[in-house]
Amino acid sequence: MWIVRIAVIVVFLVLVEIAVRTELINPFFVPRPSEAVARMGTRLTDGEFLGLVAVTLGETFAGFALAAVVGMVVGFLLWRSRSLGDAFEPLVAALFSSPIVLLYPIFLVILGRNSTAIVALAAVFAVLPTILFTKQALSAVSRTMLNVGRSLNLSAWSNFRHILLPAAAPTIFTGLRIALTYVLIVVVAMEYILQIGGLGRFVSESSLLFRATDLYASVGLIVIISAAFIWAINRLEKLVQR
Amino acid sequence: MRKTLATMTLLTTASVAVAGCSAPGGNEPTEEGETQVNLAFSNPTIFTTGLPYYVATAQGFYEEAGLSVDATFTGGGSETVQAVVSGSADIGTETSGAAAIGAYTSGAPIDIIAASTTGLDLQWFAEPDSGLENRADLAGKRMGYSSTGSSSHIGILALSELLEAEGLAPAQPESIGGPPDNLTAVQTDQIDAGWTQPPFFLDRVANGELVLVADGAEIGDYADVAMRVIIGNETWLEENPETATTFLEVHDRTWDWIFDNPEEAATIWKEAADLELSEEVLLTSFDYYDREELRIAPLDGRDVLLDDAVEFGFAEQPLTDEEVNDLFNLSYLPES
Structure with a gap:
């Protein structure tokens, strides 16, 4: 299947390459994909992208770690306490569908115009799906399985590790996948808007300086990073389910 | 499955093609027979940016000249250039010369057609x-x-x-x-x-x-440098040379009117830009600007702009004489 996926991407890039070369697409707005790929390689080898990637990845990991830890703990608490769950789940769901990212000026005022503000905003945005999916995942675990654990006198930890976690993991990981995607989007978008930080700032500057090849090279790199994240979290999911 | 993938690939390629094929053409006349001009400028509340547009609109200067002007507000600098390059705007006023030069060296189809503000009024x-x-x-x-x-x-x-x-x-x-x-x-x-x-x-x-x-x-010797310029989309300018000249003539005449009628201009400015500042405070602008700084010609300090564009990283290399002549196209200036 992955061969088909790569084939679709290659066909798409070849079509764009032809369209740009024949000037069906204005080369000022869209550079040749071959040129953008070559530029990505150059910027990676000359070290320019490495520093930017390090900043963006640092912010993304920090935001994701915060969202994952807080989200899973809160989701667990909402599952454990029915009254808490009933009270707060609709609120979290409502916030999840709100454009929280528009609150960024408040984060800048409180935390300053720096990476901390970007990490905090990304974490706040991503914590919501983590909470919801964790709570839903735990609620969906079969009562029969939990009763089996009790009848075998499993400790609380063993019950959690061997019954609750494996049963809930697929849904929790769906939440984490969404959270990771949101964190990366918010981090790059905020870097773009604020023109601080890593790859998002580079995309913004390339756009404002009309450097289309750099623009597409950096956007391509962000897409690759995003795909790598999804692959990594899928691997992690499989490890946890073992 | 293959058919779906092929369709998706084609559709995506087509959408990129559409996005990459921005080319403004001649503007259709409005129902009133006026020629449409799409204008871009930044920070519309500011004296040098919004005021001439508000006054020309309120006093009917555009209408008298047969123009219907729609304004788009940008974040300034390269964003104004982007609006003109993409064809969202035909003309951009009060954009920095260095940004325009940088865009031109990257292949942007724009011309610098007049001065906008001479000196650094910040x-x-x-x-x-x-x-x-x-x-x-x-x-x-x-x-x-x-x-x-x-x-x-x-x-x-x-x-x-x-x-x-x-x-x-x-x-x-x-x-x-x-x-x-x-x-x-x-x-x-x-x-x-x-x-x-x-x-x-x-x-x-x-x-x-x-x-x-x-x-x-x-900061620097910018007193005689056209720090901000008026730019136009090259394709639009070639197709609408008379409209471009008419716009510049109205723009310059509007500044004459503003300096001849500061109180009325301040009233229009306050209302149109929805400003909280009193008209007395707005009138103090005239203590900081004189008419000469806001003339559309001559366009002084080109060498400084060209040097700055390279020195500050907006252009990767200096422009050739041919490129400078192509970029600074003052043929649309009104004869007077």
């Missing part, structure tokens, strides 16, 4: 307890500008160069936005100094809420 302010009192105090400090390539950005880059020549640390430019955004950023300690243009915040300076730290006149 001021930088800070909180009174910031300890910032003069230009030298800005060494290593976070300074706000509107958008990459804007005159406020160029001002900070030029200031940094000056500070480094004096053995001090360069300032740290931060893209913040217009003067109100800079005020918020200064008050919340996101930056140390923000930019403004007269008369905004000068009342706060007068009553001690803010202090002025540096003035554009102190």
Whole structure:
């Protein structure tokens, strides 16, 4: 299947390459994909992208770690306490569908115009799906399985590790996948808007300086990073389910 | 499955093609028979940007000349150039010369067709307890500008160069936005100094809420340089040369009217831009600008603009004489 996926991407890039070369697409707005790929390689080898990637990845990991830890703990608490769950789940769901990212000026005022503000905003945005999916995942675990654990006198930890976690993991990981995607989007978008930080700032500057090849090279790199994240979290999911 | 994938690939390619094929053409006349002109400029509340548009609209100058002008507001600098390059706007006013030169060297189909503001009319302010009192105090400090390539950005880059020549640390430019955004950023300690243009915040300076730290006149020798210019989309200009000339003629005539009728202009400005400042404060703008600084011609200081564009990284290499002649196309200026 992955061969088909790569084939679709290659066909798409070849079509764009032809369209740009024949000037069906204005080369000022869209550079040749071959040129953008070559530029990505150059910027990676000359070290320019490495520093930017390090900043963006640092912010993304920090935001994701915060969202994952807080989200899973809160989701667990909402599952454990029915009254808490009933009270707060609709609120979290409502916030999840709100454009929280528009609150960024408040984060800048409180935390300053720096990476901390970007990490905090990304974490706040991503914590919501983590909470919801964790709570839903735990609620969906079969009562029969939990009763089996009790009848075998499993400790609380063993019950959690061997019954609750494996049963809930697929849904929790769906939440984490969404959270990771949101964190990366918010981090790059905020870097773009604020023109601080890593790859998002580079995309913004390339756009404002009309450097289309750099623009597409950096956007391509962000897409690759995003795909790598999804692959990594899928691997992690499989490890946890073992 | 294969058919679906092929369709998706084709559709995506087609959408990229559509996005990449922006080309403005001749504008259709409106129902009233006026020629449509799409205009882009930044920070519409500011004297040099919004005022001529508001006055020309309110006084019917555009209509009299057979023009129907629609304005798009940008974040300044390269964003105005982007609007013109993409065809969202036919003409951009008050955009920095360096940003336009940088865009041109990347292949942007634009012409610089007139001067807009000559000299660097910016001021930088800070909180009174910031300890910032003069230009030298800005060494290593976070300074706000509107958008990459804007005159406020160029001002900070030029200031940094000056500070480094004096053995001090360069300032740290931060893209913040217009003067109100800079005020918020200064008050919340996101930056140390923000930019403004007269008369905004000068009342706060007068009553001690803010202090002025540096003035554009102190930064580089820009007094005789057209720091901001009027640009046009090359394709649109070629197809609408008379409309471009008419627009420039109306723009220049509007400035004449503004300087002849400052009180009326201030009233229009306050209402159209929905400003809270009193008309008395708005009228103090005329203490800072004279008519000559806002003339569309001559376009002075091209060499400085070209040097700055390269020095500050907007253009990767100097323009050839042929490119300079192609970019600075003053053939649309009205004969008078």
